[in-house]
Amino acid sequence: MSTDLFQDQLDSERRRRAQEEGEEQIRAHMRDVDYTIREYPIEVLVPKYLIGAEDGTNEIFVPDYQRSFVWSVKQQSRFIESVMIGLPVPYLFVADVGSEDEELSGRLEIVDGTQRIRTLAAYLTNELQLEKLTKLDALNGTKLDDLLPSRRRRFLRTTIRLIELTEKADEEMRRDMFDRINSGGEPLNPMEVRRGVLKGTFLSFVSELANDPKLREIAPLSPSSIKRRDYDELVVRFFAYTEAYDDFKRSVIDFVDEYIASKASFDLTRDGPSMRYEWRNMLRFVADNFQHGFRKSSTNTRIPRVRFEAIAVGTALALRERPDLNVSPAEVADWAYGNEFTKLVTSDGANSRPRITARIEFVRDHLLRE
Structure with missing residues (x-):
C-alpha cells in the first residue's frame, strides 16, 4: 500500500471517529x-x-x-x-x-x-x-x-x-x-460578563469594597459607569496588581480573569480582614495626602483606570514596606500632578508590562523617598 493511500485511510478513520464523537456530544447536550x-x-x-x-x-x-x-x-x-x-x-x-x-x-x-x-x-x-x-x-x-x-x-x-x-x-x-x-457585539463590559459567568465569595467581597463611601468620594465616576460596575473593576484590578503586577503579560482582561480564578478558594473569614484593611488603609492615605484624590485636578470628573491603578497600587506597596509612612501633601503634589507622572499614565502602550511596572513603581518609590 502506498504512503499516500495509507494516509488517506488514516485521515478518513479520524474523521469518522470525530463525527461519531461529535454526534454523541451533540445528543448529550441537546438532552440538557x-x-x-x-x-x-x-x-x-x-x-x-x-x-x-x-x-x-x-x-x-x-x-x-x-x-x-x-x-x-x-x-x-x-x-x-x-x-x-x-x-x-x-x-x-x-x-x-x-x-x-x-x-x-x-x-x-x-x-x-x-x-x-x-x-x-x-x-x-x-x-x-x-x-x-x-x-x-x-x-x-x-x-x-x-x-x-x-x-x-x-x-x-x-x-x-x-x-x-x-x-x-x-x-x-x-x-x-x-x-x-x-x-x-458590545453588550457587556468585562466585569459584567465576569459576574454573569463566574461566581463565588470573592466577587461578592469585591462588590462590598466597591461600595466604600471613601472610594466614591475620592474617585468619582459617572452614573453610567457606576451602573456598569466600574467600581468593581477598580477594586479587582487593585488586588490583582498589588499581588502580581510583575507577572502581567499583555492582556489586562486575561490577567484579571486569571487572578479572579485564583481566588476560587477565597474565604471571607480567613482572607477578608487583611485585604479589607489594606484597601481601606490605601484609601485613607490617598484621601489624606493626594490633594485631588485619584483625579488629575479638581475640575476633572473622570478617573482614568491607569491613573487609579498607579496611585492605588503604588501607595499600597509603599505602605507594605513602611506602615508608618508619613509624607507631605505639598511634596506629593509636586510629582503626582506633574508632567512625568502624567506621561506615564497617558502615553501610548499604557497597558504594556513596562508601562504598568513604571507607573506603579514611580508612585511607590516617590512615596518612600519622602
Missing part, C-alpha cells in the same frame, strides 16, 4: 436544553416582575449577576416605540428556578432581557417619559397615561414572547446561556 415558548400580554407580564420585587418574591426576577438598569431614556423610548408600532422585538430568555422553599420555587429568572422588562415596567408606572422618537415624534414628552384610552388598552394587550428553560436547567447552564448570549 429543555424549553418552552410562552407569550404574555404586557399587562400580565410586567406585574409578574413588579409585584413582590421589594421582598424578592416576584414571579419574574433579575438575578444578581445581571447588569443594572443602564439603558438611556432614548434607548428605552426607542424600545417602547418598536412595541407600539408592532416591530419584532427579541424574545426574553427566562429560566424556571427550583427552590427548597415552596414559596420561591417556580419563579422565573431573567437570563436575557432585563433592560426590556425594566423599560416596560418604567413605562407602565409612568416613570418613563418618551423622548427623541423618530417615527412617533408626536409622542415625545408623553407618558403611558397621556395616550388615548383605546391606544393604552391596545398597548397593554400587546404580547411579549419568552423562551423559558424548564427546571432541568441548573445554575451552570443558565450562566452558560448568559455568557453565550452576551459574547457577541
